[in-house]
Amino acid sequence: MDEDQTEEETAFVVDEVSKIIKESVEATIGANAYQHSRVNQWTTSVVEQCLSQLSKLGKPFKYIVTCIIMQKNGAGLQTASTCFWDNSTDGSCAVRWENKSMYCIVSVFGLAI
Amino acid sequence: MTTMEEYHSGSESSFHSEEADNIVKECIEGVVGNDDYSQSLVNKWTAGIVERCLTQLVKQGKPYKYIVTCAVMQKTGAGLHTANSCYWDTTMDGSSTVRWENRTMYCVVSVFAVAIA
Numbered sequence: 001m002d003e004d005q006t007e008e009e010t011a012f013v014v015d016e017v018s019k020i021i022k023e024s025v026e027a028t029i030g031a032n033a034y035q036h037s038r039v040n041q042w043t044t045s046v047v048e049q050c051l052s053q054l055s056k057l058g059k060p061f062k063y064i065v066t067c068i069i070m071q072k073n074g075a076g077l078q079t080a081s082t083c084f085w086d087n088s089t090d091g092s093c094a095v096r097w098e099n100k101s102m103y104c105i106v107s108v109f110g111l112a113i
Numbered sequence: 114m115t116t117m118e119e120y121h122s123g124s125e126s127s128f129h130s131e132e133a134d135n136i137v138k139e140c141i142e143g144v145v146g147n148d149d150y151s152q153s154l155v156n157k158w159t160a161g162i163v164e165r166c167l168t169q170l171v172k173q174g175k176p177y178k179y180i181v182t183c184a185v186m187q188k189t190g191a192g193l194h195t196a197n198s199c200y201w202d203t204t205m206d207g208s209s210t211v212r213w214e215n216r217t218m219y220c221v222v223s224v225f226a227v228a229i230a
Contacts, residue, residue: 036192043196051198062201064180064208064225068193075191076152080159081182082167085227090178109180111201111227 010060012091012110017054021095021106024049034071034101043067046106054108061110068105077103085111128177128207128226133170137211137222140165150187150218159183162222170224180225187218201227 028045047065054063070077083092089112097104144161148154163181170179186193199208205228213220
């Protein structure tokens, strides 16, 4: 029983991370329309909020959080990522969010220490 | 003697972003070079760029885990902003971002290298 609990505490839980990302994005840009003058502040705020919530989880991980915000005007955007790591302990989670005027894509990568 | 050894191993185990920049630029040019943005090919391009970069980085044989991300965007006047933040060991880990463009598209590639203990 103890061993199971330890595994939960030290594994990368995608659902948990996904929830943290969604909350950070909603809190920062939830009701706003795309504004060139503020987008810099928004991306910084989204990644910082995610990172502080993730480190509060207290798990033995290093984290990398990336955020892309793009104005909706018909342009095509494609993103890809690939990782060279330990499949049994490391993990990633990506969340695509949008409102009427912009798209927001946040990725979190967690690498076990 | 001990001091020199310590200094030497310090520089071997930190991340060299200039080397990574060169690798990334070559990979982008190799995959996308002079092509125009194409909806049907962009999927293959992003996958090709990240895989090529990763292979070259791993060939260096350094004790790192790598994450490579790539975003390709059509030039139509839309605004694009990216940010990233990392919670890691600042003495050993590092990242590098390359912004590339041609007539019809932008390509942003980021490499994150995390030292293996």
